[in-house]
Amino acid sequence: MTLMRAARLHAIGEPMTIDAIEVPKPRPTDVLVRVKACGIVPNMANVINNWPTWFPHQPLPQFPAIFGLDVAGVVEEVGEAVIATKPGTRVYVSPLRSCGSCYSCRGGQHSLCRYFTHNGYFSTSPDGQKIFDLYPYGGFAEYMTAPQHSLVTLPDNISFEQAGRFGYIGTAYGALRMADAGPGKVSLIDGITGTLGVASTMLSLAMGVSKVLGTGRNEVLPECVKSLAPNRIEVLKLGDKSSGEWAKTLTDGEGVDFVISALGAKAAPETMLDSMQGVRRGGKIVNVGGVADVVPVDMKWLMDEQVQLIGSNWFSTAQGQELAHMVETGALDLSYLEHERFSLDDVNRAISGLQDRRGGFSNYVVIP
Numbered sequence: 001m002t003l004m005r006a007a008r009l010h011a012i013g014e015p016m017t018i019d020a021i022e023v024p025k026p027r028p029t030d031v032l033v034r035v036k037a038c039g040i041v042p043n044m045a046n047v048i049n050n051w052p053t054w055f056p057h058q059p060l061p062q063f064p065a066i067f068g069l070d071v072a073g074v075v076e077e078v079g080e081a082v083i084a085t086k087p088g089t090r091v092y093v094s095p096l097r098s099c100g101s102c103y104s105c106r107g108g109q110h111s112l113c114r115y116f117t118h119n120g121y122f123s124t125s126p127d128g129q130k131i132f133d134l135y136p137y138g139g140f141a142e143y144m145t146a147p148q149h150s151l152v153t154l155p156d157n158i159s160f161e162q163a164g165r166f167g168y169i170g171t172a173y174g175a176l177r178m179a180d181a182g183p184g185k186v187s188l189i190d191g192i193t194g195t196l197g198v199a200s201t202m203l204s205l206a207m208g209v210s211k212v213l214g215t216g217r218n219e220v221l222p223e224c225v226k227s228l229a230p231n232r233i234e235v236l237k238l239g240d241k242s243s244g245e246w247a248k249t250l251t252d253g254e255g256v257d258f259v260i261s262a263l264g265a266k267a268a269p270e271t272m273l274d275s276m277q278g279v280r281r282g283g284k285i286v287n288v289g290g291v292a293d294v295v296p297v298d299m300k301w302l303m304d305e306q307v308q309l310i311g312s313n314w315f316s317t318a319q320g321q322e323l324a325h326m327v328e329t330g331a332l333d334l335s336y337l338e339h340e341r342f343s344l345d346d347v348n349r350a351i352s353g354l355q356d357r358r359g360g361f362s363n364y365v366v367i368p
Ligand SMILES: [Zn+2]
Pocket: 098, 099, 100, 101, 102, 103, 104, 105, 113, 114, 115
């Protein structure tokens, strides 16, 4: 029996402990990945401290649980039915888990599966516990198992630390694809300084979006985002004026082609509603943020202006591979990420320290 070190949560609100457990064997269509970096998402502290109270119908993995959402590493071993993936391959492991056999899964739309679960995080489905039982290993451990279809192959110019951010970059990419982002378009990114906001900005630029408008509540960070491409980015500090009117003014009264709502959980519904008013007739609003309160939407306006309001929760593995290609060719530059590295022993400090981060620029990673 070979042992590995894993940070495990034994009870909500308690610190994780480093335990020695058995290295898992991959099932026939799974692989075993040696974890090289695991990104910590800003919401992780909420999940391990408050989730069962806030969202009682969204299960967590069974305790003692190994969390850790965004894993980059090297394939160590493959199951007997894995043909195309070889040991030694550098990979990002998408944590999206689904049943694999329902109508949506058979169509490749895994995020529409009723068993939709984030490995190492939480499930949005009451049925998600079955998935956690099949994949109980998150990224805060030396090894994890993963289905072969969850792997994004990494080119040499993507570091493990950068790939440990692929979850949020990919989520931003999925939202931009839903919004039909592309050349000639103007976007409004609500919450432009956050993890999803900065990623949405960099991706918009890479995808040819002409102009990126963005709002943020921080004093300094909006200007840091603008400095990434001063002639294509305009920023507004939330509270200075109406974001919707501001967006209309900057587009000659027309409105933006799409809004990406990437606000945090505590943002007021009014903030989101204001920016929604900045979209043009026929435009799209894609919500990928965490506004937790109920947002009262003017449905007649939605109809009159033929505006589409769309929810987006993750991205496909294929889209993750597209991201990797964009970095490989230089179209997408991830050098804006400022890595904060922590050992597995420091995982508790890493999770609780995220409140000090520099918005979407900071990248907190655990290196097991
Ligand atoms: Zn399914």
